Amino acid sequence: MDAFRKQNLQNIQSIFQQKTGVDLRPIKKYNRPVKMVAIMTAVLICGFTMTAFAFNLFSSLAGDELSLCADYQGNGLVSITVENKSEKVLKFQPQFKLMRWSTGEEIQPNSNDIVFTATEIQPHAGGVITIDLSQAYDITLLEQPLDGDHYYFILTNNDFLFGQDWMCTVYFSEPVEVEIEYPEETVPVENDAELSEQIMEQLKPYFEEYVTNPDEYRKRAEEYFTLCNKLLAEAESDIIPTVSPLELAVDIPIEELPVFDDTIPEDQQHLLISENRFSLDGYHLPVGASMEDSALVISAIIPQYQGDTTGGTTVPLVYIFTYETDAVQNPNDYAFVRGRLLTFEEMEQFKVYTDTKYTCYDMTSLFYTDLHTYVETLVEKRSDIWLDEQVWKRIENIFQYYHDPEILKDHFTCLSQAD
Numbered sequence: 001m002d003a004f005r006k007q008n009l010q011n012i013q014s015i016f017q018q019k020t021g022v023d024l025r026p027i028k029k030y031n032r033p034v035k036m037v038a039i040m041t042a043v044l045i046c047g048f049t050m051t052a053f054a055f056n057l058f059s060s061l062a063g064d065e066l067s068l069c070a071d072y073q074g075n076g077l078v079s080i081t082v083e084n085k086s087e088k089v090l091k092f093q094p095q096f097k098l099m100r101w102s103t104g105e106e107i108q109p110n111s112n113d114i115v116f117t118a119t120e121i122q123p124h125a126g127g128v129i130t131i132d133l134s135q136a137y138d139i140t141l142l143e144q145p146l147d148g149d150h151y152y153f154i155l156t157n158n159d160f161l162f163g164q165d166w167m168c169t170v171y172f173s174e175p176v177e178v179e180i181e182y183p184e185e186t187v188p189v190e191n192d193a194e195l196s197e198q199i200m201e202q203l204k205p206y207f208e209e210y211v212t213n214p215d216e217y218r219k220r221a222e223e224y225f226t227l228c229n230k231l232l233a234e235a236e237s238d239i240i241p242t243v244s245p246l247e248l249a250v251d252i253p254i255e256e257l258p259v260f261d262d263t264i265p266e267d268q269q270h271l272l273i274s275e276n277r278f279s280l281d282g283y284h285l286p287v288g289a290s291m292e293d294s295a296l297v298i299s300a301i302i303p304q305y306q307g308d309t310t311g312g313t314t315v316p317l318v319y320i321f322t323y324e325t326d327a328v329q330n331p332n333d334y335a336f337v338r339g340r341l342l343t344f345e346e347m348e349q350f351k352v353y354t355d356t357k358y359t360c361y362d363m364t365s366l367f368y369t370d371l372h373t374y375v376e377t378l379v380e381k382r383s384d385i386w387l388d389e390q391v392w393k394r395i396e397n398i399f400q401y402y403h404d405p406e407i408l409k410d411h412f413t414c415l416s417q418a419d
Helices: 002-006 009-015 035-047 049-056 193-198 201-207 214-232 266-272 344-350 371-379 389-402 405-411
Strands: 066-074 077-084 096-100 115-117 125-132 151-156 165-170 248-250 273-278 295-302 313-324 334-337 340-343 351-354 358-362 412-414
Touching (some): 077 151, 193 201, 201 214, 266 295, 313 371, 313 389, 344 351, 344 358, 371 389, 405 412
Antiparallel strands (some): 096 151, 151 165, 273 295
C-alpha cells in the first residue's frame, strides 16, 4: 500500500475519473470486476471527501472546456461572455487577478470594492459576467494605450488552483498596431507523410483536419466509429479492444521523480504531470475503433499565461494502450490504433509492461513523429497556453522520461496485485 499512497495526484485522478467524466465506460468483453478496486475506491471516497468535491468541479484537468471573450464597456465596466462546453456547472468565484501581458505582473487594486454579476454558467450554455472595476482601480491609467501589450484577467472557480483558473484578454483602449513577423505555418501532424501512409485509406480524411469545435469533433468521432465498424467487420482475425483498469497506473514515488522544470521546487515536480484515460487524442481524433477504446495518456501540465508556475493546461505526450493479457496471446489477432490495424506480433516491439492480468504498449510513435511539430500544431489554435524556452524544456523532459521503456517497465503498478 505504500506505493499507492505515493501516487498522490495521479492515482487520485484515476480513481475519480468516473465521477469527473474523464474515464470511459467499462469494456464489457474483457473487463472483470475487481473487488479490491471497489474497496480502495470506497476508502478513498471516505478519506478524501474534499478531494472528491474538488474533482467534481469544472476543471481543465478533467477535459472540461470553456471560451471567454472580454469586452470593455467604458467607465471601468467589463463584460465577459462565457461559453461552457462541458457537462458540469461552471461557477466562478467573485475574485480575479488583473495582469499585464508583457511583464506577467498583477495590477493591484486600490480597494476591494469590485462588483461581480452572473458568475454561474450552466452546462452547454452561455452567459455574461459583468465586472465593475471603477471603484477599485485607476481607470485612467488602465485606459492608457499600450504599445504591443495588453491586460488580461485570470478567473477561477477554486482559488486559482491549477486546472481551475482561466485567462481572458481585455483591452481598455484600442490596441496599438505592431508589425509582427510570424513563423512559417506549421505542417499539421495529421499530414505527416510517414503516419498518413499507415492509416487505412477510408479513414485518412478524418486525420487531415484539426477540428476544435466540440459539437463538430463529437459528430466526426461518431461518423468515424460507424465507419470503423464496417471496415473492421471484414478483418480476417479478431480485433481485440482495449481495457481501462482503474487499478493500473504508472506509479512513480514523488521522491524518485527527476526535475522536469528547475524553476519549480523538487517536491512539486509531480504537479507538472497528469495521468488519465481518454478515447480521443490531443487533436480530438479517436485513439481506437469505438468510444470504449481508450489510451492511458501521460500529459505535461503547462502554464496558461506568462508568470504562471505550475499551470493548469494539459498537453498529452505519451499514449499507452492496455489489453487483458489472456486476450493477446494469438500473435495474428489485431489491435486497432489510431486508424490502422496491427497484429500483436507487430505490437510486440511497443510492449512496456505485462503481468498475468494486463499487457501495455506505448503507441506514442503512431501519434506523431516529431515532438516540437506536434506540440506547436496542437497549441496554435488555443489561447490558454504559454510557451517559452523554460516550458519547452519541461515538455521535453517529461516526454523523454515517460517515453523511456525502462521507466515504464519498472514503474507500472497493478494495485489489485500489490502487497
